[in-house]
Amino acid sequence: MSVFTLGFAVVVFIVFLAAVAREPRSFANAVLLGLSLALAALGLAQHLAREPGRPAHLLLLALLLAVAVGPFLIGCFLLANGVIMVKREGLRAVNLLSVFAGAAAFVIIGLDVAADRAGDLKLSLFAAAANLVFGYVSFLLVSYVCYAFGYGLLTRGGRAEVVIVLGAGLRSDGGVPPLLASRLDRGRAVWAALDRRAAAAGTARPLLIVSGGKGDDERVAEAVAMAAYLSDRGVPADRLALESRSRNTEENLRFCAAIIDELRPGARAMIVTSDFHAFRAALIARRIGLRGQATGARVAGYYEPNAVLREFAAVFLRYRVVNLGICALLVIVPLGAAALRYLR
Secondary structure: OHHHHHHHHHHHHHHHHHHHHHOOOOHHHHHHHHHHHHHHHHHHHHHHHHOOOHHHHHHHHHHHHHHHHHHHHHHHHHHHHHHHHHHHHOOOHHHHHHHHHHHHHHHHHHHHHHHHHHOOHHHHHHHHHHHHHHHHHHHHHHHHHHHHHHHHHHOOOOOOOEEEEEOOOOOOOOOOOHHHHHHHHHHHHHHHHHHHHHHHHOOOOOEEEEEOOOOOOOOOOHHHHHHHHHHHOOOOHHHEEEEOOOOOHHHHHHHHHHHHHHHOOOOOEEEEEEHHHHHHHHHHHHHHOOOEEEEEEOOOOOOHHHHHHHHHHHHHHHOHHHHHHHHHHHHHHHHHHHHHHHHO
């Protein structure tokens, strides 16, 4: 059985590699990667269970403990991260995702313990349905995180004729905050590397587009402050283009695509944003037909978990018909099976 499971994992991984080669900007790639890793772990556990000897059994025990204790440890980490996030970024709903996710893990653990001790059928069924939904969402989250990390590595040396830097909000005085500065510094480095390559090849020099509109609480459009930041650091004004109407990522990319169509028809873009946002930006770029990939700038470590959860939630809800449909089935199936058993 372990040979079959491991073989299936290899087949899924080959399909994953083919899918990435065809189109890296696909959420299906993340699902295929997660499925291949899950099958590989299951196959390894089956193999270890059949192997004689203490080392194999110890490895199997370690694997089972990791699965059993993992939710508790992850819940602790997310709650601690949520506290740090609130202390440093303020008490806002968007900064509480780590807290909510950590609390959800402990709710599931508590529900399992309560169902086991109570021995109540209804509570056990509710716990089973909750575990299935939690397991499905957790599987998608882990798959998303793993593939988003790999996608970031894959696109670091990509080719492009246009660099797009996405905005991220300004300080109250109209200045560039650290998060946006990291994007701009990364964008300038990508642009400079492409510029050197184009100069050596004798091809058209790359264009750098800064994208961001004016929020209700901002003095100037983000694009204006971003252009000033880059100009102060040596980017020539005639190589800069400003997109100052957008209010979200999709508008960023749609309006930048229009600029590219006007100034560099058919050009490929390298979208520069924060690392936690790169994969979702790439998904949006694919959906609107913008050629190119996305790459990310680093952010503070404490900021990353909450930001990744926010990005995952946006992608999950983007495919909400499929995802919520599967969640509904995961609730209905155990309840329906129990009802049929009861009627018999």
